[in-house]
Amino acid sequence: MREGWKEVTIGDLGQVVTGKTPSTKEKKYFDGKYQFISPKDLGDDSRYINNTLTTITELAIEKFKNQVLPKNSIFFTSLSYGFGKMGIAKDICLTNQQIHSIVANPEVSDFNFVYYLLRYNTSLIRSHDAGIVTPIVPKSIFCKIKINLPPLNTQRKIASILSAYDDLIENNLKRIKLLEEQAQLTYEEWFVRFKFPGHETTKFDEETGLPEGWEKVKLNQIADFQNGYAFYTKGYSENGYTIIDLGNVSEYGDLNITGKEKFISEELYNELPKFHLNKYDIVIAMTDVTSALRILAKSAIIDKDNTYALNQRVGMLRPNTELFDYAFLYALLSDPRFIGRMKAMSKGAVQFYFNTKDIVNYETFLPSKDVIENFTKIYKPILELRMKLKDQNQHLKEARDILLPRLMSGMIDVDKLDVGSLTYEVNDSLGMVAEENKIYSK
Incomplete structure (x- = not known):
């Protein structure tokens, strides 16, 4: 000590x-x-x-x-x-x-x-x-x-160092929230109120109530769906490929890597290729054990290739048309009308869930190609910045969590540090945080 x-x-x-x-x-x-x-x-x-x-x-x-x-x-x-x-x-x-x-x-x-x-x-x-x-x-x-x-002065220095990371994380979360609101407002303006550019001269189909060139579709007509696998029946590994389960889908519609994930071996991963997750696949929580239903029907975008496998109770959606990519599909799945419909159809008493039939038969619409393209030009940069901020936060958490035990155990002596001069700035490449991560991992 x-x-x-x-x-x-x-x-x-x-x-x-x-x-x-x-x-x-x-x-x-x-x-x-x-x-x-x-x-x-x-x-x-x-x-x-x-x-x-x-x-x-x-x-x-x-x-x-x-x-x-x-x-x-x-x-x-x-x-x-x-x-x-x-x-x-x-x-x-x-x-x-x-x-x-x-x-x-x-x-x-x-x-x-x-x-x-x-x-x-x-x-x-x-x-x-x-x-x-x-x-x-x-x-x-x-x-x-x-x-x-430790003495009070040391306590304050340690708390100041760790708080600097959490302050940046919380600032990013505020930015993410604003981006989410902007994205949702854009989607509602275009596809709920039909106030997309050029709507003033657009003709509407009397039978469908949709703009001409749009069509009613079921979700399985525009996206492939895959249920997850019960990997526990095969056994887990100490490391390998990460299993994506309900705990990895946040109530905010993000991929949440907690550090508590389970893994499967490379051999098992290769045996079950249809449960592989690709970058930009969208996973959706099909079960919720909480009465508040905070994660039921919430979606998240996969951020890496050749890393994750899809667990049971989580579904995966992947666009099967050349008309649009993951951005429009994610916007559709983030629509409160879709989430509300899935929650309304949920079954169970202790565990609430919806099944494959409920999701693949969900009725929606497919806008015209030009509308999708113009929407994607606006929506996708918002989504990408949001994902970048989430990635920054993940790096900040990793750096903070490496520091935590070293500061709390006294391994790092802060008594001679001028904490007021310590600044933690995050640039687009997160160079500083990545560098700190390397230093404190040694």
Whole structure:
């Protein structure tokens, strides 16, 4: 342990608060201006929580004043499927009972540092699991877990370095959100309101209600569909080709590589060529285990060739016409009308799903060639920039995650660093981040 560092318990960092859920029978407690945080609102890599599925009122804040959390409290999910999911409070809020929160004592700990400290020690915390089936670390045990704590000034320097990466990631996420809104507005303007260039002089077919030259089609007439394979029946490998499953399709319509993927061997991959995924193939989540249906019918674009294999419960679509490429197909699959239709057709009680028949028989329309070409000229650059920003974020996360254990263990001495002079700029090629990745991988 470095000089000045000391062994403390999590309870020494500040006040530890376990949340509580207001009775859903009491409507007066819900639909207010305050956030109610549950594991469903936290991601594997979330920091500040901007939106929650549930909000609560001033009455709930008064009723549960002993569980109310101030701004900058740190959340740690210590129970259930979401074990280890974390976040930081943006304002006054309440959490459910699956979350332990730390209100950092500013004389002992920096709240930003505590966030990264818990993230670094997630495996240690989980090793104190007292559950039999469901993972759980009770508050009494959570508070007594021992960790190494540097002096406050060192804490702030470490947090500042790691926050620089997360600040860039969050800035990119804001840009991505704006691009998504721009893309969706463009699609709606052209294909919902039919306000595409030249619409003023376009004639509409009285029978179909579509512009002349457009036709009604089923999805399987314009795209090939492939269901995934149950690779678990063949066994996984320690490395090899990455299996794309439900966890890799985000609720935002992105490919989400988490670092927790399973792999199959080259031999098995070569035995099953129809489950290979090519760059620009589109995968779609056909099952969702959450009642909120956050990923059901959401799509993602494959970013590499010769890397991935398609798992069960995920479908793949590939354009089978020369009239358009992946960009128009992705726009069609991102249309809220398509997503809403698939959700409406979903079956099941615990697991919600739609089947192959539901998707291939989905009725849509095929615009004229010139309209598709003009739309693609506008939409595709938006999509490509969005994908580039996602790729940048992936590199930033990798660089940050390499630094995290080295900073938290004291391997890298930050005491002599002028953190204020450290800048992390991302250019189009991500040269700096890529270079840092090489350096810290050594």
